[in-house]
Amino acid sequence: MRLTGGLKVSRNSRQSSENGAFLTISVCTGTGADCVCTRRTKTLPNVKSLRDETSLPKKTNVRSLLTALSLLLLAVLPIMAVPGKPAKTRAAAPASTKRLLLAHYMPWFQAKPFSQTWGWHWTMNHYNPDHVVNGKRDAPSHYYPLIGLYDSNDPDALQCQVLLMKLSGIDGVIFDWYGHDDTQDYGINNRNTERMIPFLRQAGLRFAICYETQTVPKEIAGGVLPEADAVAHGQRLMQWMQQNFFSTPGYLKLDNRPVLLSFGDPYYKDAQWNQILSAVQPRPLYFTESDRQVATAAVGGFDWPLPAGGTQAAFGEQDKFYHRAQNFPFFIAAAYPRFDDIYSEAGIGKSWGHVDDRNGQTYEDTLAKALQSSASIVQIVTWNDWGEGTQIEPSVEVGYRDLETTQRLRRKYLNPSFSGTAQDLRLPVKWYLLNKKFADNPQAHAKLAAFFPLVVAGHMEQARALLSIYEKQ
Numbered sequence: 001m002r003l004t005g006g007l008k009v010s011r012n013s014r015q016s017s018e019n020g021a022f023l024t025i026s027v028c029t030g031t032g033a034d035c036v037c038t039r040r041t042k043t044l045p046n047v048k049s050l051r052d053e054t055s056l057p058k059k060t061n062v063r064s065l066l067t068a069l070s071l072l073l074l075a076v077l078p079i080m081a082v083p084g085k086p087a088k089t090r091a092a093a094p095a096s097t098k099r100l101l102l103a104h105y106m107p108w109f110q111a112k113p114f115s116q117t118w119g120w121h122w123t124m125n126h127y128n129p130d131h132v133v134n135g136k137r138d139a140p141s142h143y144y145p146l147i148g149l150y151d152s153n154d155p156d157a158l159q160c161q162v163l164l165m166k167l168s169g170i171d172g173v174i175f176d177w178y179g180h181d182d183t184q185d186y187g188i189n190n191r192n193t194e195r196m197i198p199f200l201r202q203a204g205l206r207f208a209i210c211y212e213t214q215t216v217p218k219e220i221a222g223g224v225l226p227e228a229d230a231v232a233h234g235q236r237l238m239q240w241m242q243q244n245f246f247s248t249p250g251y252l253k254l255d256n257r258p259v260l261l262s263f264g265d266p267y268y269k270d271a272q273w274n275q276i277l278s279a280v281q282p283r284p285l286y287f288t289e290s291d292r293q294v295a296t297a298a299v300g301g302f303d304w305p306l307p308a309g310g311t312q313a314a315f316g317e318q319d320k321f322y323h324r325a326q327n328f329p330f331f332i333a334a335a336y337p338r339f340d341d342i343y344s345e346a347g348i349g350k351s352w353g354h355v356d357d358r359n360g361q362t363y364e365d366t367l368a369k370a371l372q373s374s375a376s377i378v379q380i381v382t383w384n385d386w387g388e389g390t391q392i393e394p395s396v397e398v399g400y401r402d403l404e405t406t407q408r409l410r411r412k413y414l415n416p417s418f419s420g421t422a423q424d425l426r427l428p429v430k431w432y433l434l435n436k437k438f439a440d441n442p443q444a445h446a447k448l449a450a451f452f453p454l455v456v457a458g459h460m461e462q463a464r465a466l467l468s469i470y471e472k473q
Contacts, residue, residue: 307353340389
């Protein structure tokens with residue numbers, strides 16, 4: 001492969017901003033008679049727009065020209081990934097539809113060796129992940145992640161998860177969020193949330209927040225928050241979210257308003273929620289769990305599995321939710337694969353109940369029903385709550401089954417041209433494991449970094465070829 005090019009830029013800044021510059025790139029693949037060269041000429045952004053887009057100093061310098069050159073090279077790099085083969089692009093991204101499919105995501109896992117200690121969600125003060133039996137670490141779940149126990153701050157794990165979502169046809173995530181105060185593990189969870197957001201944006205996926213309001217009484221009980229300051233605390237939190245989440249690219253909006261969920265029984269009453277939500281503009285569209293729990297502050301409810309009465313009772317509760325939702329201005333439907341928590345075995349309390357997996361039929365039925373509903377948003381419960389066994393993230397026990405179901409039903413109900421395949425789903429996990437294998441090889445690690453942008457761009461053949469190089473080593 002050969003890359004040649006030419007760059008011409010006027011020295012006069014006024015002339016540059018009017019006429020711009022051009023970049024000619026020739027990409028040649030193959031050798032001898034099989035050599036094929038493609039020439040592309042691109043017009044560089046003018047100096048003014050370059051300053052606007054990259055926030056560079058007003059004075060045009062070599063750095064600004066290199067920035068422009070780098071941005072343009074990104075457009076042609078994917079075709080250079082595999083020597084001797086023409087690039088083939090297949091759009092693996094979820095198509096834009098009126099109904100969005102998002103996965104509820106837990107950012108709370110802390111694991112060795114990325115972190116120095118195992119976090120509570122991998123131990124529940126009962127299990128010891130340092131103890132390994134038959135290749136599996138001791139962990140609080142009836143299931144085991146296909147990539148092993150991972151850290152929610154590890155960029156390798158986050159990129160793997162984002163790509164699995166994208167290739168499955170999932171449009172984004174709803175973060176389970178405890179605020180940003182540095183108490184208990186709330187600050188760590190927020191850090192991990194902010195760590196994942198750039199990868200979601202790069203992949204063209206969206207995100208929203210589901211706020212755990214249980215944090216408020218816990219902070220009051222712990223002396224962190226005066227009870228008289230609770231509403232003001234909520235208003236400050238809303239303003240923080242406005243600045244850091246709601247107003248940023250990729251945040252989920254309906255009717256041009258940010259979508260906000262809260263989990264469990266709302267700590268705040270209806271009038272208090274109205275005070276809190278009015279602290280920012282535009283006012284968020286607020287959803288509460290299982291029902292419209294605050295009559296005027298919430299626009300509707302989001303469904304969630306209720307396993308206390310068993311499998312059939314849970315399905316009956318879901319039917320009741322759909323009936324109630326007919327009277328909501330908006331609602332969020334739910335799909336889930338099972339409910340199989342570990343709480344009793346871990347000794348932290350009674351089990352919430354059980355919903356059978358039914359060999360994948362529970363997820364098939366609940367997802368099909370949700371996608372055929374009138375909900376603007378469908379929430380998958382969950383991507384990775386391993387403690388409650390509701391995860392669709394690939395596991396040793398069921399593999400990629402639930403993600404393959406997601407692909408198939410997306411094609412059936414949302415986007416017939418969606419092109420993600422079952423074979424595609426295997427690639428991010430392979431990449432993650434290779435990244436760990438070559439963690440001490442900076443050169444290999446740097447080359448494997450090309451995998452994420454290749455998959456995001458839909459260059460699946462080049463992504464496979466890149467992995468195959470290192471699978472043989």
